[in-house]
Amino acid sequence: MTIHRGHLTMLAVCTTVLVLIALYYGRVILAPVVFALFVVAVVWPVQAALQARLPRLVALLITVVAVAVVLTGLATLIGWGFGRAARWLIADTARFQAMYQQATAWLEGHGFVVTGVFSDFFSVSWMVRTIQGIATRLQSVASFSVVALVFLILGLLEVEDTARKLRRIGSPQAGEKLVRAGATTAAKLQKYMLVRTVMSVMTGALVTAFAWAIGLPLAAEWGVIAFALNYIPFIGPFVATLAPTLFALAHFESWETMLAVFACLNLIQFVVGSYLEPRVAGSALSVSPFVVLLAVFLWSFLWGIAGAFMGVPIVIAILTVCEQYDGSRWVAALLAGEPPPDPEPTPV
Numbered sequence: 078m079t080i081h082r083g084h085l086t087m088l089a090v091c092t093t094v095l096v097l098i099a100l101y102y103g104r105v106i107l108a109p110v111v112f113a114l115f116v117v118a119v120v121w122p123v124q125a126a127l128q129a130r131l132p133r134l135v136a137l138l139i140t141v142v143a144v145a146v147v148l149t150g151l152a153t154l155i156g157w158g159f160g161r162a163a164r165w166l167i168a169d170t171a172r173f174q175a176m177y178q179q180a181t182a183w184l185e186g187h188g189f190v191v192t193g194v195f196s197d198f199f200s201v202s203w204m205v206r207t208i209q210g211i212a213t214r215l216q217s218v219a220s221f222s223v224v225a226l227v228f229l230i231l232g233l234l235e236v237e238d239t240a241r242k243l244r245r246i247g248s249p250q251a252g253e254k255l256v257r258a259g260a261t262t263a264a265k266l267q268k269y270m271l272v273r274t275v276m277s278v279m280t281g282a283l284v285t286a287f288a289w290a291i292g293l294p295l296a297a298e299w300g301v302i303a304f305a306l307n308y309i310p311f312i313g314p315f316v317a318t319l320a321p322t323l324f325a326l327a328h329f330e331s332w333e334t335m336l337a338v339f340a341c342l343n344l345i346q347f348v349v350g351s352y353l354e355p356r357v358a359g360s361a362l363s364v365s366p367f368v369v370l371l372a373v374f375l376w377s378f379l380w381g382i383a384g385a386f387m388g389v390p391i392v393i394a395i396l397t398v399c400e401q402y403d404g405s406r407w408v409a410a411l412l413a414g415e416p417p418p419d420p421e422p423t424p425v
Contacts, residue, residue: 105220108221109222112221114228116229117229117233119263124236140233155301155305262393262397266394269393276307278304280303280307280349280350310369317342321342325338369392374388396409
């Protein structure tokens with residue numbers, strides 16, 4: 078029995094490794110497909126409401142156009158925010174060069190030679206590689222968008238047909254359980270995106286107000302960046318906090334002010350993300366912070382930025398399906414967030 082369990086453990090480990098390898102090398106197709114399924118789950122209520130009043134294809138066209146407008150607007154906001162920050166950075170090149178020379182002189186005075194390192198880094202070949210990398214990334218985003226759009230259209234057309242097919246698989250109870258798991262997962266993903274959007278708007282507004290109050294340039298841009306990056310747990314808020322902190326150092330030329338900006342921005346992220354959001358989302362979306370962090374880094378390693386965004390929804394979907402079956406319910410209970418309170422003992 079011990080040997081048999083050892084074999085099963087090794088088989089499970091090998092299977093997991095093979096699945097992760099397949100996910101990594103299949104990211105060109107799998108990532109946009111999973112993203113399309115996620116969008117289908119989120120926007121299906123809109124599609125269902127429209128096709129109850131309009132022809133199915135007309136409702137599909139309206140839904141797809143609405144999704145494209147929202148995603149394009151979000152991408153435009155991100156590009157506008159980072160573009161404005163980059164232009165401000167280029168316009169203040171002299172100040173950054175002076176700060177760099179002061180830092181270099183201080184480091185070299187303490188035995189650290191950095192001039193050669195940075196001169197090699199900011200070279201013509203580095204600029205060419207950077208431009209090539211940006212072009213490659215834009216090409217991958219375009220291919221990702223096309224594949225996701227195709228599967229989004231097909232997915233919206235086949236939601237009802239897939240539900241009918243699932244009800245015919247095996248016994249009626251098994252099929253109905255699968256449909257119920259899919260509907261529950263979709264409802265949780267819709268609530269997740271609603272809560273995440275509200276919290277992102279709140280975070281962006283607070284960051285904008287704080288940056289404006291202390292006189293930090295590009296207050297609106299920092300708010301937009303914080304709003305957009307807040308959709309990616311941990312990584313997004315970290316970048317949205319670090320970037321304006323470095324700009325505060327360059328603008329105010331004070332380490333004390335930089336530390337104060339860093340502390341206040343982290344306080345905003347903590348209050349919104351760790352205090353308000355769990356109370357608004359409720360226990361239905363509660364996931365262990367360790368699992369959230371693992372999901373973000375694992376899926377970002379497998380699928381890049383798309384994986385970092387979809388890591389938490391994928392975990393929510395897996396845990397929701399596990400909740401529907403007695404044999405896997407312990408997985409959902411183990412990986413969920415705060416457990417429900419123990420029932421009070423009945424007085425004798």
